[in-house]
Amino acid sequence: MIEINMFYDLLPGVDQKVYLEWARRAIGITLKQPGLIELSSHLRLYGTPTIRATTRWQSLVDWARYAEGAWLPLEAELQIITTNQRNEFWGASPVIPEPLRPAK
Numbered sequence: 001m002i003e004i005n006m007f008y009d010l011l012p013g014v015d016q017k018v019y020l021e022w023a024r025r026a027i028g029i030t031l032k033q034p035g036l037i038e039l040s041s042h043l044r045l046y047g048t049p050t051i052r053a054t055t056r057w058q059s060l061v062d063w064a065r066y067a068e069g070a071w072l073p074l075e076a077e078l079q080i081i082t083t084n085q086r087n088e089f090w091g092a093s094p095v096i097p098e099p100l101r102p103a104k
Contacts, residue, residue, distance in 0.1 A: 002091055
């Protein structure tokens with residue numbers, strides 16, 4: 001499994017309706033991609049209002065197919081309304097390969 005964290009800020013003055021419309025389309029398209037395990041999004045609670053979108057994929061190949069296909073037009077649109085965009089790629093830790101939860 002791999003995890004991709006995409007970070008970005010909306011440009012000042014961006015119409016929230018435009019961003020929400022883009023986000024709805026992006027979510028719908030992303031959820032249909034082969035190999036996708038999950039999608040989540042978070043808003044930073046302090047500082048610059050950074051958005052983090054996280055996707056988890058069965059393999060790097062699955063993500064690459066998405067990144068080179070369905071994601072390209074979405075990314076082009078996103079770059080018009082955002083700044084400070086960056087991606088981080090993460091793999092499982094050999095120490096804790098699966099999430100741990102406290103016993104009940």
